[in-house]
Amino acid sequence: MSEIKYRPLTPTFGMEITGVDFSKELASDDIALLKQLWIDASGMLLFRDQNITPADHVRLTSYFGKVQDDIAIQAPVLAHYLLDGYPEIYRVSNKKIDGKPLGREDAGTYWHSDGSWMQQAPRGSILHAIELPSVGGDTIFNDMGAAYDALSEPMRTMLDGLTAMHTVLKAALESSYAKEYAGKLDQAAQKSATKPVILRHPVSGRPALYVNPGFTSRILELSAAESDAVLKMLFEHSTRPEFLYRHQWRLHDVAMWDNFTNMHFAVANYKAHGWRLLNRTTVLLD
Ligand SMILES: [Fe+2]
Structure with missing residues (x-):
């Protein structure tokens, strides 16, 4: 019998799951339950x-969908942050070895939904905490x-x-992607896609807002002034406590989270308090 138990992290979304050991292969009924909980928790597990x-x-990533293994092709600026021998694992870190960054230091220090600028945005992202500072470096989800x-x-x-x-150009001009895309703004501008403002989740069908400050530059059917005002309101609304x-x-x-239901924000306040190393995988829709 399954030993999986869960409790809510907030009144509307997020669950902490116990009774799972990912160092072993899970039984198929446990995998089915976790996939259902991913929906029931509105994306955050x-x-x-x-x-x-x-x-x-x-x-464990493969339990939830197709594991992305072409990060180096989709985002060549991230290629040198991949873990040796694992094209599926991208490192988020402030560590450096011989002056070379081990992972991407300022990843996601603004509200965003991973890959919303891609034609086929990835459904989920899964982080594993390997090294942490003594304090700080939280991640906020919505x-x-x-x-x-x-x-x-x-x-x-x-x-x-x-x-x-949705475009990487916005992040390249306004946030931490500036480092990666310095001198390559034409590349950033090409990384763009048009998405519905209200997205029906591809698995559950549940509607959710799908605009984010990191990548969403314009609501196309509105005038520029109208779009700016509506996006500002939606960004403020969706990040209310x-x-x-x-x-x-x-x-x-x-x-882990679901990019079709959650935005996230990495709080970059920890660098005076030690090293941080997280490994990240990406889940594509089946
Ligand atoms: Fe992110």
Whole structure:
């Protein structure tokens, strides 16, 4: 019998799961349950005390969908942050060896949804905490489904059917992607896609807001001034405290989220307090 148990992390989203050991292969009924909980938790799952190898990390990722193994092709600027021998694992870290960064230091220090600028955005991302500073370096997640539900009916009606431009150029100009895309802004501009402002989740069908400050530059059907005003309102609305879960990392936490339901924000306040190393995999829709 399955030993999997879960408790909510906030009233609307996020679950902490116990009774799972990702260092071993899981039974198929446990995998089915975890996939269902990923939906039920509106995207955010947390597993504590998972002392896993990179191979375990890739295997657990495969339980939830197709494991992305072409990061170096999709985002060549990230290629040198991949773990040797594991094209599926991308490192987030402030560590340096011989002056060379081990991982991407300032990854995601702004609200965003991973890969929303891609034609086929990845569904999920899974982080494993390997080394942590003594304090700081939290990651904040939000619930875009609850944010959508809390909009007034006239606002939901107006937004439904609208589309928005998502582009890496915005992140390259305004946030930490500036380092990676310095002198390559033409490349960043080409990385763009048009997405519905209200996204029906491809698995659950549940509607959620799908605009993010990191990559969403314009609602295409509105004038520039209207788009700026509506996006500003939606960004403020969707990051209100009642839609947030702030995760304080512990060693060997595995935390995952669903980019179609959650935004996230990496708090870059830890560099005076030690090294941080997280391994990350990416889950594509099956
Ligand atoms: Fe991210």
